[in-house]
Amino acid sequence: GDSVTQMEGPVTLSEEAFLTINCTYTATGYPSLFWYVQYPGEGLQLLLKATKADDKGSNKGFEATYRKETTSFHLEKGSVQVSDSAVYFCALSDGPGAAGNKLTFGGGTRVLVKP
Amino acid sequence: EAGVAQSPRYKIIEKRQSVAFWCNPISGHATLYWYQQILGQGPKLLIQFQNNGVVDDSQLPKDRFSAERLKGVDSTLKIQPAKLEDSAVYLCASSGGTGITSQHFGDGTRLSIL
Numbered sequence: 326g327d328s329v330t331q332m333e334g335p336v337t338l339s340e341e342a343f344l345t346i347n348c349t350y351t352a353t354g355y356p357s358l359f360w361y362v363q364y365p366g367e368g369l370q371l372l373l374k375a376t377k378a379d380d381k382g383s384n385k386g387f388e389a390t391y392r393k394e395t396t397s398f399h400l401e402k403g404s405v406q407v408s409d410s411a412v413y414f415c416a417l418s419d420g421p422g423a424a425g426n427k428l429t430f431g432g433g434t435r436v437l438v439k440p
Numbered sequence: 441e442a443g444v445a446q447s448p449r450y451k452i453i454e455k456r457q458s459v460a461f462w463c464n465p466i467s468g469h470a471t472l473y474w475y476q477q478i479l480g481q482g483p484k485l486l487i488q489f490q491n492n493g494v495v496d497d498s499q500l501p502k503d504r505f506s507a508e509r510l511k512g513v514d515s516t517l518k519i520q521p522a523k524l525e526d527s528a529v530y531l532c533a534s535s536g537g538t539g540i541t542s543q544h545f546g547d548g549t550r551l552s553i554l
Contacts, residue, residue, distance in 0.1 A: 329482070361545075367547065368531070368545045368546055368547040368548055369483070369531065369545040370545070371542045371543070371544075414483075416482070426535055426543065427473075427488060428473075428483070428485065429485075430483050430484070431482050432480070432482050433480075433481070433482050
């Protein structure tokens with residue numbers, strides 16, 4: 326079945342540092358890929374998405390590129406802020422069809438940015 | 441637009457008791473999902489509704505979990521009887537439209553089993 330593997334945390338960084346969170350996936354067909362973020366005490370929010378190979382999703386300074394050849398969707402940000410402290414989840418969807426847009430999530434990566 | 445509403449936010453019960461969670465999706469969203477998020481793990485889909493019909497309940501422990509979505513709007517998820525391993529955050533999400541659509545999540549219900 327489908328699965329998502331992401332690097333374990335916690336990841337601790339200083340403000341303005343470069344952030345990378347690795348994510349790889351296993352899926353049949355051509356899934357859509359997502360990054361969700363969960364800030365302390367809040368629900369999951371969509372951060373960015375990409376629906377086909379070589380697409381780049383971006384939002385709030387974060388970027389991720391859908392790499393079909395390496396089955397990866399790594400999240401990057403060039404200069405993190407304290408407000409980026411959160412748990413980040415990589416997820417995939419096999420897309421519309423009989424199962425709809427069911428999401429399969431990775432285990433999450435906690436990021437802590439220190440001033 | 442109003443987001444996905446869930447209640448209660450927190451619930452503490454003893455094992456073997458029953459509990460119910462409620463979800464009100466974003467207005468007009470036809471698809472509703474219930475996920476279970478155990479501490480330190482990513483969310484896992486329990487059940488997916490399209491309007492008031494079940495699309496996928498393959499990972500729902502049907503001997504103790506049940507869910508319904510009457511009239512294709514609100515939904516309730518019930519656990520009876522609860523086990524210690526059911527301690528988790530229960531997330532509701534909804535999505536609308538066709539094609540690849542994003543899911544919008546509620547804040548979840550944190551369930552603790554004593």
